[in-house]
Amino acid sequence: MYFDDLKKAISNKTAKLGVIGLGYVGLPLAVEMAKSGFNVYGFDVQQKKVDLVNAGHNYIGDVVDKDLKDLAASGKLKAFSDFSKLQECDCVSICVPTPLDAYQQPDISYVKASAGEVARYAHKGMLVVLESTTYPGTTEEVIQPLLEERGLKVGEDIFLAFSPERVDPGNKQYKTKNTPKVVGGVTRKCTALASLLYSSFLEGGVYEVSSPKVAEMEKILENTFRNINIALANEMAILCNRMNIPVWEVIDAAKSKPYGFMAFYPGPGLGGHCIPLDPFYLTWKAREYNYHTRLIECAGEINNAMPEYIVERVSRILNRDKKPLNGSTVLLLGAAYKPDIDDLRESPVLKIITLFENAGANVIVNDPYIPTFKHNGKEYKSAELTAELLRSCDIAVVTTNHSCYDPKFIAENAKRVFDTRNLMAGIDADNVELL
Numbered sequence: 001m002y003f004d005d006l007k008k009a010i011s012n013k014t015a016k017l018g019v020i021g022l023g024y025v026g027l028p029l030a031v032e033m034a035k036s037g038f039n040v041y042g043f044d045v046q047q048k049k050v051d052l053v054n055a056g057h058n059y060i061g062d063v064v065d066k067d068l069k070d071l072a073a074s075g076k077l078k079a080f081s082d083f084s085k086l087q088e089c090d091c092v093s094i095c096v097p098t099p100l101d102a103y104q105q106p107d108i109s110y111v112k113a114s115a116g117e118v119a120r121y122a123h124k125g126m127l128v129v130l131e132s133t134t135y136p137g138t139t140e141e142v143i144q145p146l147l148e149e150r151g152l153k154v155g156e157d158i159f160l161a162f163s164p165e166r167v168d169p170g171n172k173q174y175k176t177k178n179t180p181k182v183v184g185g186v187t188r189k190c191t192a193l194a195s196l197l198y199s200s201f202l203e204g205g206v207y208e209v210s211s212p213k214v215a216e217m218e219k220i221l222e223n224t225f226r227n228i229n230i231a232l233a234n235e236m237a238i239l240c241n242r243m244n245i246p247v248w249e250v251i252d253a254a255k256s257k258p259y260g261f262m263a264f265y266p267g268p269g270l271g272g273h274c275i276p277l278d279p280f281y282l283t284w285k286a287r288e289y290n291y292h293t294r295l296i297e298c299a300g301e302i303n304n305a306m307p308e309y310i311v312e313r314v315s316r317i318l319n320r321d322k323k324p325l326n327g328s329t330v331l332l333l334g335a336a337y338k339p340d341i342d343d344l345r346e347s348p349v350l351k352i353i354t355l356f357e358n359a360g361a362n363v364i365v366n367d368p369y370i371p372t373f374k375h376n377g378k379e380y381k382s383a384e385l386t387a388e389l390l391r392s393c394d395i396a397v398v399t400t401n402h403s404c405y406d407p408k409f410i411a412e413n414a415k416r417v418f419d420t421r422n423l424m425a426g427i428d429a430d431n432v433e434l435l
Helices: 002-011 026-035 047-055 065-074 083-088 109-121 138-148 188-199 212-242 247-254 278-289 294-304 306-320 348-358 387-392 407-413
Strands: 016-020 039-043 077-080 091-094 126-130 158-162 181-185 206-209 329-333 362-366 372-375 378-381 395-398 417-419 432-434
Touching (some): 002 126, 002 158, 016 026, 026 039, 026 065, 039 083, 065 077, 109 138, 158 188, 181 212, 212 278, 212 306, 278 294, 306 348, 329 387, 348 372
Parallel strands (some): 016 039, 016 091, 091 126, 329 395, 395 417, 417 432
């Protein structure tokens, strides 16, 4: 009875949808739900986000400002910090952060807290979907018991599934709406309802798997695949530098092969909420099965060491000018972890700043997308990128390849340039050195 009723409500879009967590994943999801005709409640513990959503003020790059403004004005999307409103929802998606703690172990406290709120206000005929990236087993080992403690039988009274978020901030081609969704439910009915829900407002298609664990593991595989291949590119960059071989040219040549090769690129380290963190969820869980994920952990070590390598290379460049790093002025071009976005999450540039300052360097940062930010209790303001600024610094380090950066302008005015992102490709100048 509950299955058929909810199926009908989703199909005719009379089901009320809830999204917990109004960040990079949750807000775009809530907007797409509401744009398709559903009435949507967004939930967040940060009152500031709740107020911004209700006022129609956008703060996420992948959301169109007008879309949010119109949805808030029409009442199709409402935000709350009062989680009791969950009792009015027929379907709830959990999109909260899953960071690592100080010991590089999974911190699923946000998931547990959110699931606890859902369980508190859960009712028969509700669908609950976890989207937060986590270790295989979380949906069934953490969330299911909380729901069933309320006397709700998963698969009969209430429905539970895992559908990993696939958000790539700043991606011009793939957004929430057109990215394929993977769904794995605790039972077939759970999978069917979750699949129906997502297919009712997304255009990328839904790929069904046999269980939440499969869906949880595939998400970890996605990001571990990228982590390991980036580590290989970084290791190649270090070796190529020692052998005096341009690594970027090597990669360009390799990708001319139409099969059997996928290009990954080196850089100053990994950033974002997914790639630097998610593999550690798997290495942690693997210990429960007496398995040591050597390749994954080795890749993590290589990528985590890249900021130190960047600082070492800069020191060697300055030494050629008979300048010590201590006392030199270093201009970092870019603070965001990837180009053309304002996202600082896990940006390797933060670690690079700390390393330079610990070595006695004077650090200046320019990022047109991030006017100010705080790191280690200190506020950094983006300096205006002028010819005078470039000339006044001992070296400019390209740490984010924002498309607005003019490589010719940088090369013509900087004393030295160390490019970690291949922004300066094609610039033939004695003062420019590539990673």
